[in-house]
Amino acid sequence: MFLNRGESLIYPKIIDPIIMQYAIETTSITKNFDEITAVNRISITVKPGELFGLLGPNGAGKTTLINMLSTMIEPSGGSALVWGHDVVNGSDDVRQNIGVVFQDTTLDDRLTGRENLDLHGRLYGLDGKMRKERIKEVLSLVELTERADAIVKTYSGGMMRRLEIARGLMHHPKVLFLDEPTLGLDPQTRIHIWDYIKLLNKEEGVTILLTTHYMEEADQLCDRIAIIDHGEIVALDTPQALKNMLGGDVITLGFEKSDNIEKLCSSYQKEGCANTVSNNQNEILITVQNGEREIPHILALASGAGISITTVSLRKPTLDDVFIHFTGRAIRDKEVTISEKVSYTKIARRK
Amino acid sequence: MAKTSYNRAIQTVYTMWLREMIRFSRSRSRIIGALATPLFFLIILGAGFSSSFQVKGGGSFDKSFLAPGLIGMSVLFASLMGGVSIIWDREFGFLKEILIAPVSRFFVSLGKAMGGVTTAMIQGILIMIIAWIIGVRYQSIWGIFLAIVMMFISGIGFIGLGISIASKIESHEGFQMVMSFLTMPLVLLSGAFFPISNLPSWLKTLVYLNPLTYGVEALRWCLLGNSTIPISICITVLLAFSIAMTALGGKLFGKMRV
Numbered sequence: 206m207f208l209n210r211g212e213s214l215i216y217p218k219i220i221d222p223i224i225m226q227y228a229i230e231t232t233s234i235t236k237n238f239d240e241i242t243a244v245n246r247i248s249i250t251v252k253p254g255e256l257f258g259l260l261g262p263n264g265a266g267k268t269t270l271i272n273m274l275s276t277m278i279e280p281s282g283g284s285a286l287v288w289g290h291d292v293v294n295g296s297d298d299v300r301q302n303i304g305v306v307f308q309d310t311t312l313d314d315r316l317t318g319r320e321n322l323d324l325h326g327r328l329y330g331l332d333g334k335m336r337k338e339r340i341k342e343v344l345s346l347v348e349l350t351e352r353a354d355a356i357v358k359t360y361s362g363g364m365m366r367r368l369e370i371a372r373g374l375m376h377h378p379k380v381l382f383l384d385e386p387t388l389g390l391d392p393q394t395r396i397h398i399w400d401y402i403k404l405l406n407k408e409e410g411v412t413i414l415l416t417t418h419y420m421e422e423a424d425q426l427c428d429r430i431a432i433i434d435h436g437e438i439v440a441l442d443t444p445q446a447l448k449n450m451l452g453g454d455v456i457t458l459g460f461e462k463s464d465n466i467e468k469l470c471s472s473y474q475k476e477g478c479a480n481t482v483s484n485n486q487n488e489i490l491i492t493v494q495n496g497e498r499e500i501p502h503i504l505a506l507a508s509g510a511g512i513s514i515t516t517v518s519l520r521k522p523t524l525d526d527v528f529i530h531f532t533g534r535a536i537r538d539k540e541v542t543i544s545e546k547v548s549y550t551k552i553a554r555r556k
Numbered sequence: 557m558a559k560t561s562y563n564r565a566i567q568t569v570y571t572m573w574l575r576e577m578i579r580f581s582r583s584r585s586r587i588i589g590a591l592a593t594p595l596f597f598l599i600i601l602g603a604g605f606s607s608s609f610q611v612k613g614g615g616s617f618d619k620s621f622l623a624p625g626l627i628g629m630s631v632l633f634a635s636l637m638g639g640v641s642i643i644w645d646r647e648f649g650f651l652k653e654i655l656i657a658p659v660s661r662f663f664v665s666l667g668k669a670m671g672g673v674t675t676a677m678i679q680g681i682l683i684m685i686i687a688w689i690i691g692v693r694y695q696s697i698w699g700i701f702l703a704i705v706m707m708f709i710s711g712i713g714f715i716g717l718g719i720s721i722a723s724k725i726e727s728h729e730g731f732q733m734v735m736s737f738l739t740m741p742l743v744l745l746s747g748a749f750f751p752i753s754n755l756p757s758w759l760k761t762l763v764y765l766n767p768l769t770y771g772v773e774a775l776r777w778c779l780l781g782n783s784t785i786p787i788s789i790c791i792t793v794l795l796a797f798s799i800a801m802t803a804l805g806g807k808l809f810g811k812m813r814v
């Protein structure tokens with residue numbers, strides 16, 4: 206077919222995912238507001254098809270980072286490529302390739318769900334047939350087909366969120382940004398939305414960058430997680446690797462009497478069946494790799510020393526532990542006091 | 557290349573227009589409210605002023621004189637509202653959905669303007685019809701057609717003004733202030749409610765600086781066949797005003813941040 210020279214410019218450059226190394230690549234990207242540095246020299250890469258999480262407390266800079274990547278605001282410094290296009294110089298190409306679900310709702314609540322989707326399709330240049338088809342698809346994906354013709358004002362929060370995700374998918378984006386997709390939803394709806402997100406990522410191969418301050422969400426969904434605090438990345442890895450960084454599983458031993466506990470502790474350390482040991486009245490807390498395998502050894506050492514153990518528990522470290530480790534506070538934006546830390550371990554133990 | 561971007565531009569304008577139309581069709585109370593005020597003016601003021609009151613230049617000062625003024629006023633209200641409604645779009649978040657789309661901001665604001673001017677014209681035409689029902693007579697079919705064109709041109713201008721203001725206002729609190737500080741003087745200092753042929757010079761200056769004056773005068777010429785300001789001047793001023801405001805609105809909207 207004959208193509209005139211201008212025509213190659215019409216369609217956004219199609220970039221082969223095999224050639225393209227990263228779906229998102231930021232280089233020292235920075236955003237300063239008047240006095241605050243909301244995002245401070247962040248460099249991350251996200252591979253095509255990856256489900257990447259930004260985990261951080263309120264005000265960490267998650268939304269600001271997403272706003273820069275989605276061309277809503279310009280960086281004060283550094284640069285970023287999204288699907289191969291520069292977010293400043295190639296913003297139109299970036300926009301054509303991304304879908305964004307903002308933290309706050311951006312639906313027109315006087316319109317019906319279907320009308321919202323239809324307008325979106327038009328803005329992204331889908332023709333009538335394609336819009337109809339796609340609207341049907343995305344509505345059934347988020348299970349809103351039945352309410353599609355109701356005015357959005359009459360939707361529940363969870364329905365609105367689902368409609369927004371559906372809308373973000375209308376134009377087959379290569380990269381989807383989800384800013385707190387489940388904020389304020391009940392646990393059931395949240396799990397529902399997690400399922401959609403996983404489905405999209407696994408079956409449609411959409412690269413997803415999501416922000417959250419729910420540990421469980423990040424843990425459940427993400428291939429990799431960046432923990433962001435005060436505008437900086439403080440840790441970045443797979444959820445498992447992050448948890449492993451803490452030195453393994455947490456084993457708690459309970460004793461009838463506190464006699465000789467000190468001695469036992471040092472022998473655990475000497476024998477290499479503990480990375481860290483701490484005792485607390487009638488308890489010993491041990492972190493160690495492969496906790497299950499170490500328990501017999503630990504118990505044997507205790508009975509060898511003639512100390513009777515009343516309870517043993519083992520738990521895997523959670524992202525909460527990781528978060529506290531890297532930021533020195535719980536995600537609720539409070540400083541973690543000693544007492545809070547203790548009560549925290551107690552709650553975790555009861556689980 | 558040219559054809560595709562042309563189609564995209566049309567598509568963008570149409571999409572924004574469509575949205576305004578859907579919203580307009582759902583807000584029955586807004587339409588009734590918008591018609592009620594000019595209707596009261598027309599009936600009460602029209603009856604209050606005696607028809608023997610002769611205006612220099614021919615026309616009589618009665619409900620016929622008031623009708624074009626009220627049409628102009630409702631076009632002004634509807635258009636400014638249409639432009640300033642971008643503030644609500646920002647407040648309720650929908651603006652982000654528009655700004656994130658891979659479309660030209662200029663055509664987005666043009667589409668918004670087309671939507672707003674359509675609602676303004678619908679309201680203007682409804683008042684024209686109501687006035688006819690209560691006895692105002694227009695000079696010709698052509699005059700009515702031309703009057704609709706005048707509503708379009710002046711409407712576009714005021715929407716551009718509204719969009720420009722909305723792009724600069726930080727919050728919706730500013731909205732109320734703008735509406736009262738802008739609309740009242742514009743209406744009172746136009747020829748909507750009084751003949752402008754015999755004014756003290758200070759007032760005359762203000763009236764002649766007001767774009768609405770030219771809109772009302774143009775409507776009067778089209779519908780009644782006479783005006784104080786020559787129609788050619790009215791059209792020139794209105795065209796210049798609406799082109800300037802469209803350009804300004806498009807430019808400021810392009811720079812707008814959420």
Ligand SMILES: Nc1ncnc2c1ncn2[C@@H]1O[C@H](COP(=O)(O)OP(=O)(O)OP(=O)(O)O)[C@@H](O)[C@H]1O
Nearest residue numbers: 238239241243261262263264265266267268269270
């Ligand atoms: N437009 C703005 N002007 C000034 N400061 C801003 C602006 N937007 C964000 N900030 C500041 O930048 C910092 C990061 O904000 P951001 O919204 O990115 O945080 P976040 O991680 O998304 O938080 P949350 O979990 O509450 O959504 C905050 O201190 C915030 O006050």
Ligand SMILES: [Mg+2]
Nearest residue numbers: 267268269308
């Ligand atoms: Mg945020």
